[in-house]
Amino acid sequence: MPIYPTRRIIHLDMDAFYASVETLDNPTLRGRPVVVGGNGNRGVVCAASYEARKFGVHSAMPILTARKLCPNGVFLPVRMARYQDISQRIMEIFLQFTPMVEPLSLDEAFLDVTASRCLMGAAEDIALKIKTLVRETIGLTVSAGVGTSKLVAKIASDLNKPDGLTIVPPGQEKPFLAPLPIGRLWGVGRATQQALALIGVKTIGDLSRIPLAILTTKFGKAGLLMHESAKGIDHRPVEPRHEVKSIGHEETFSEDLHDRKRLEQELLALCLKVGKRTREKGMAGRTVTIKVKYRDFVQVTRSLTLAEPVADDKALYQTGRLLLAKTEIGSRPIRLLGISLANLCPAEAHGQLALFGKSRTREKDCRLYQAIDTISDRYGSGSIVPATLVERREEEQEEAKT
Ligand SMILES: [Mg+2]
Structure with missing residues (x-):
C-alpha cells in the first residue's frame, strides 16, 4: 500500500454569491429577500439570498414559483460580467495562499494547502485568514470546509452556511x-x-x-x-487549472518605425502592460517572445526561455531588448511590435518574493512593482512610467499640439 501524506484540503464556497454581490452593490437590499435570475416571469432562479430561502425559494426553481412563494422579494437580472469580475478577485486571494487552486465555478474552489502549511500556518488558520481577507477586501462572506480529501472538505463547507467554517481533523472522516x-x-x-x-x-x-x-x-x-x-476515501487530487497559456500585448504603429530608440520605448510600454497583467493574475512565466512585423507584412518571432519564472517589467524588458536585437531593427521599418510571456506558472504562495529571487535588490523591485500596480489601479495605468517613456509622452504631446 502506498503511503499518502496527510493532505489538507480546503473547499471554499461563497454564500448566495450572485445575490450577495447584488446586496454588496446596493446596500439598501441588505436583509431583504433577493432573488437573482430569470427574465421577467420566465426562466429560473440562479441565486437566492438567505432571507429569500426562508420563503422556500431556491436555485433552479422557476421564477414564477419563486414570485408566488415570495411576493415581496426583490427580483433582479443576472449581471454575469460583474460576478466574473468579483470571482477573479476572490480567486486571486486564494492564490495568495497556494498555487494549488482548482476553481469549480465562479464562486467555489478547492485549495490543497498541504505544502503551504509551514509558511502559512495550519490549514484551519489558512481557512480563517482567507475568510477574513475575503470579507475585508471584497465585503462578502465565504464558507469553508477543511478535510483530508475533496469529498470531506466539500461536504464540510456546506454544513454551517452562511459564513461557516467546518474542520474535520485527520482520522475523523x-x-x-x-x-x-x-x-x-x-x-x-x-x-x-x-x-x-x-x-x-x-x-x-x-x-x-x-x-x-x-x-x-x-x-x-x-x-x-x-x-x-x-468510508471517507477519496484520493482525487486538487488540479489547478491555468486556462491562460500566455499573456501578451502588441501594437500596430500609425506609421512604420525604424528608429531603434523609439522601438525600445514602445517595447518598454508593452512590457509594463504585460508585467502588470501577469502580476494581477498571480502568475509568472519563463518564456519571453517578441513578435515583429515589417513594413512588407513579413513577420518574425524571437523567443528566450529563462531559468526562472519572472513577472517583473524589468526582466521582461531586458529579455525583450535582447530579442529585439536579433531582428532587423534599425534597418527594416517595423509596423507592429508585440511581446508575450508564456510557460506560465502560479506565483508562489506568499512569495511573489520568490519570483524575484532572494537578493535584496530583487526584493526591493518586488515592493516597487506592487506599489506601481496599486497606484496604476487607483489612478489609471500610465500614472507611473519610467523616465524614457515620459520623454516619449512629451514628444507625443508636442505632436498633438502641432
Ligand atoms: Mg456558493
Whole structure:
C-alpha cells in the first residue's frame, strides 16, 4: 500500500454569491429577500439570498414559483460580467495562499494547502485568514470546509452556511460522515437514495456497513465509488487549472518605425502592460517572445526561455531588448511590435518574493512593482512610467499640439 501524506484540503464556497454581490452593490437590499435570475416571469432562479430561502425559494426553481412563494422579494437580472469580475478577485486571494487552486465555478474552489502549511500556518488558520481577507477586501462572506480529501472538505463547507467554517481533523472522516444523509455524497441522486432506502440505508454510516459486493451487484461501478465515499476515501487530487497559456500585448504603429530608440520605448510600454497583467493574475512565466512585423507584412518571432519564472517589467524588458536585437531593427521599418510571456506558472504562495529571487535588490523591485500596480489601479495605468517613456509622452504631446 502506498503511503499518502496527510493532505489538507480546503473547499471554499461563497454564500448566495450572485445575490450577495447584488446586496454588496446596493446596500439598501441588505436583509431583504433577493432573488437573482430569470427574465421577467420566465426562466429560473440562479441565486437566492438567505432571507429569500426562508420563503422556500431556491436555485433552479422557476421564477414564477419563486414570485408566488415570495411576493415581496426583490427580483433582479443576472449581471454575469460583474460576478466574473468579483470571482477573479476572490480567486486571486486564494492564490495568495497556494498555487494549488482548482476553481469549480465562479464562486467555489478547492485549495490543497498541504505544502503551504509551514509558511502559512495550519490549514484551519489558512481557512480563517482567507475568510477574513475575503470579507475585508471584497465585503462578502465565504464558507469553508477543511478535510483530508475533496469529498470531506466539500461536504464540510456546506454544513454551517452562511459564513461557516467546518474542520474535520485527520482520522475523523468516518465519524464526521456517519450521521449525514446519503444525499450529501456525490453521485447519490434521488433514484439511488430511494433504492438504498429499500435496503434500510439512510445515512452515510448505514451505507458504510453494506458489503461492497452488494453495492457493486446493485449499482455496478458506482457501487464501488459509494463504498469508498462512505468510508471517507477519496484520493482525487486538487488540479489547478491555468486556462491562460500566455499573456501578451502588441501594437500596430500609425506609421512604420525604424528608429531603434523609439522601438525600445514602445517595447518598454508593452512590457509594463504585460508585467502588470501577469502580476494581477498571480502568475509568472519563463518564456519571453517578441513578435515583429515589417513594413512588407513579413513577420518574425524571437523567443528566450529563462531559468526562472519572472513577472517583473524589468526582466521582461531586458529579455525583450535582447530579442529585439536579433531582428532587423534599425534597418527594416517595423509596423507592429508585440511581446508575450508564456510557460506560465502560479506565483508562489506568499512569495511573489520568490519570483524575484532572494537578493535584496530583487526584493526591493518586488515592493516597487506592487506599489506601481496599486497606484496604476487607483489612478489609471500610465500614472507611473519610467523616465524614457515620459520623454516619449512629451514628444507625443508636442505632436498633438502641432
Ligand atoms: Mg456558493
